Amino acid sequence: MDEARTLLIATCGSLARLHMRLIGQWHWRRQTGPKTWSLSDPHWRVEELDPPSPWLDACAPRTEIANLIPAIALVQAHLLGMVEADGPIDGLKACVALHHLSFHGSAWSEPVRRLADRLDVELPAEPRDATNMASLQQAPLPGRQRRTAI
Template sequence: MDDARLILLAVASSLGRLQVRMLRLSNRQFVASQGRLARVSRSQWTVADLSPPSEWLEATPPRTSLGGAIAAVALAQVHLLAMIEAEGPIDRRQACRVVWHISCGGGWSPILLRLAAHLGVSLAGSPLEETHGASLYQAAIPQRLKPPVV
């Protein structure tokens, strides 16, 4: 396995741990409020409620719903794992754009810039310049050319 695949595998693993943390928070139903327990619906949790905060979500707007961030991380993981599994060289710039997706429209996070440096990619000045407004929801998931070995 080449170095880009190993790096992306580590990123996908780290994002998986983040996703579990977010799911645990989203499943909490009660919070202490002035000495009493108050019921909180899942839709009220935001990225800002994650404690401790995650480096991966540093550029994510703090009022982003936790459900939206969970979905963004899941989609990014699918793309990263498909890139790892697909034959041929990794598109390192696309890998950075995939990871940027978890910021839910935010800017470049310091951890993403470090990832880009590890991958040898120089990103544009802003995500809009880099992606030209394209969304990961529109991007095709990389496909294997051969059937998987089970």
């Protein structure tokens, strides 16, 4: 396995740990007592993570944790699809996929910059120059084309 694939697998592993942390925080913080739930402010935000996550450093502070949970899964699906696909990894596409965690943030996060350095990719000055403001949700998942047996 080449270095780029190994790096994307490690990235997905780290994102999985963040994913589990956010799921736990989302459930745990919602409860204010036995069978008592917060109704006044039901949505926990990135700014409330203690300690903060470097994966989310380009996220708006008021981004809801509930929105990040499916976003992380989508990023992982894209990165793992790149690992599975034939041919070389497109480093810029991997960085753009990881940038999805910032929800169209106007700056590259530090983890995206580190990934770009490791993949030897030159990032455009602003993320919108690479994404054209397109959402990862609309992009087809990379990977091998398979026929389902169902």
